[in-house]
Amino acid sequence: MSYARESEGRVALVTGASRGIGRATALALAQSGHRVAVGWSRDEEGAAKTVVEVEAAGAEALAVRADVGAPAAVDAAFESVESRWAPVEVLVNAAGVTRDGLLLRMGDDQWAEVLRTNLDGTFHCVRRASAGMVRARWGRIVNVGSAAGLLGSAGQVNYATAKAGLVGLTRSVARELASRGVTCNLVTPGPIATAMLDSVGDDRRRELAEAVPLGRLGTADEVAAAIAFLCSDAAAYVTGAVVPVDGGLGMGH
Amino acid sequence: MTRDDVLSALRDASVEVLGVEPGAVTEEANFHHDLDADSLDLVELVMVLEERLGVPIPEEELANINTVGQAVDVVLGRLAPTP
Numbered sequence: 001m002s003y004a005r006e007s008e009g010r011v012a013l014v015t016g017a018s019r020g021i022g023r024a025t026a027l028a029l030a031q032s033g034h035r036v037a038v039g040w041s042r043d044e045e046g047a048a049k050t051v052v053e054v055e056a057a058g059a060e061a062l063a064v065r066a067d068v069g070a071p072a073a074v075d076a077a078f079e080s081v082e083s084r085w086a087p088v089e090v091l092v093n094a095a096g097v098t099r100d101g102l103l104l105r106m107g108d109d110q111w112a113e114v115l116r117t118n119l120d121g122t123f124h125c126v127r128r129a130s131a132g133m134v135r136a137r138w139g140r141i142v143n144v145g146s147a148a149g150l151l152g153s154a155g156q157v158n159y160a161t162a163k164a165g166l167v168g169l170t171r172s173v174a175r176e177l178a179s180r181g182v183t184c185n186l187v188t189p190g191p192i193a194t195a196m197l198d199s200v201g202d203d204r205r206r207e208l209a210e211a212v213p214l215g216r217l218g219t220a221d222e223v224a225a226a227i228a229f230l231c232s233d234a235a236a237y238v239t240g241a242v243v244p245v246d247g248g249l250g251m252g253h
Numbered sequence: 254m255t256r257d258d259v260l261s262a263l264r265d266a267s268v269e270v271l272g273v274e275p276g277a278v279t280e281e282a283n284f285h286h287d288l289d290a291d292s293l294d295l296v297e298l299v300m301v302l303e304e305r306l307g308v309p310i311p312e313e314e315l316a317n318i319n320t321v322g323q324a325v326d327v328v329l330g331r332l333a334p335t336p
Contacts, residue, residue, distance in 0.1 A: 134297060179293065 012231070013081055013088045015039035015068050015125060016095030018046030020194035021144060021227075024220035025092050026050050028228040030059035034090060037081045041067045041095065060085075068095045068121030071128075078128050087132030090140045090231045093122040098196060100155045111158045118162035119169070126173055130182070139182035140231040143170050144223075147190040147246045150253040163188075167242060174240030183239035185230045190246025193217040213248030254306070254332055259325045266301040267321075270294060280322035288321075298324075308332055 012029045016022035018040040026036045027050070036054050038061055040047035047063045054061035062084055066077035081088055097117045099110045122143050133139025148156055149163025170186040177184065191197060191208040197217070200208075209216050223245045229235055230243065244250050264278040273288050284290040290298070295318065299310050308331045318324045 131300060134293070176293065179291070 010034045010089040011037070011081065011085045011087065012090035012092070013037040013039060013064070013078070013125075013129070014092040014094055015066060015121070016041075016093075016144075017050050018043035019050075020094070020196060021189065021192065021220045021223045022092070022094035023050045023053070024224035025094055025227045026054055026061075027057060028221070028224040029090065029092070029231060030054040030057040030061070032228055032232065033059065034231075035060040035062075035085055037061075037077075037085075037088070038063045039066045039068070039077060039095065041065065066095075066125075068093075068125055069116040071124045074121075074124045074128050082132075087136065088129050089133065089136065089138060091125060091129045092142045092144070092227055092231065093125050094144045095121055096144065096196070098156065098159050098199070100159070100199075102155055103157050106157060114158035115162050115165075118159065119165045122166060123169060126169070126184070130173070130177060133182045134177060134180045137181045139177070139180070140235070141170075141173065141182065141184040142227050142230045143184070143186045144227075145170075145186045145188040145242070147188050147244065147250040147253075150188060150242075150250050170242070171240045178239055181236075183230070183235065185235075185238060185241045185243060187223060187226050187230070188242055188244045188246060188250060189218060189223045190244070190249040191217050192220055192223060194220050211249060212246070213251070216247065218245060218247055254329075256325060256329060259306070259328050259332075260321070262302060262305055263298075263321060263324055263328070266298050266305070270297045270301060278321055280320065280325065282321045283319055284321070284324075285319070302328060306332070 012034040014022050014026045017026040017038040026038055029036050038047050038050045051061040051063050064077040064080050067073045099114050101110055143166050145166045146163040148160040153160045166186055170184050173184040226243055226245045264275050267273055267278045268275050271288055271290055271294055282288055303310055314327045
């Protein structure tokens with residue numbers, strides 16, 4: 001789905017765009033007519049593939065390397081977008097990692113690494129983007145949370161905590177920047193068929209699908225469609241929202 | 254940089270950020286009551302000044318700023334720190 005008519009040619013940055021939900025979002029924003037900076041950290045090849053796909057959709061693309069956990073790297077990434085195009089008007093924080101393990105055996109580094117990328121990383125990018133958006137009196141920020149952040153998830157205390165933290169981050173930013181025409185929303189995907197889910201076994205994937213009222217895993221494109229809407233002019237009256245794209249898994253949360 | 258230079262830079266920034274008339278930006282003007290600025294406006298103003306004057310203004314100084322004159326004092330203090 002595209003929103004090209006209302007929102008042509010804005011400058012968008014999608015972190016974690018080398019694969020999964022980030023890549024699908026980069027593509028959806030390209031189809032909406034935006035210029036898309038493709039943020040990546042470890043998977044250069046994947047980012048290059050996203051760039052090719054964005055360009056094939058008729059939009060300009062720019063790969064920017066950014067370990068979102070490092071503020072200096074985030075700063076450099078934004079600077080390269082600003083020098084090539086203009087300040088970022090649409091920011092989607094899709095960079096995320098998992099390092100699953102049971103609480104009893106979870107190491108400090110395992111905890112810290114997941115918090116660093118998924119929570120600190122989003123904070124770093126939102127903070128960096130906010131000055132330009134406030135000055136422009138327009139901005140769209142969409143963070144990618146998880147149904148796990150609302151429901152809890154055995155074996156993912158680090159991941160679920162980071163994703164739950166994004167609720168408070170998103171809503172605080174929404175309040176702080178509302179008067180400047182900047183919206184900030186959170187999408188909470190359920191189980192989505194991406195590389196992140198490949199690490200769990202087939203049995204577990206089947207269980208996950210069965211737990212979802214709609215009876216199947218979601219696709220990255222289905223999440224990207226919701227994100228593209230929240231990034232559009234049409235979503236101007238939506239801020240601080242937690243938008244589930246989870247097949248009904250999180251209903252009531 | 255003289256006091257007048259700083260006031261002039263602050264006046265320009267206030268006109269841009271707050272959309273006020275230049276004449277309203279006097280030393281006695283209160284940001285909140287006279288210029289209708291909220292806390293986010295003040296941060297924006299400070300960021301513009303930091304950029305233009307090349308002087309960092311720490312967060313804790315912001316709490317002491319109510320009037321334009323106080324803002325000028327803070328910037329001057331940062332430009333020429335007392336030895």
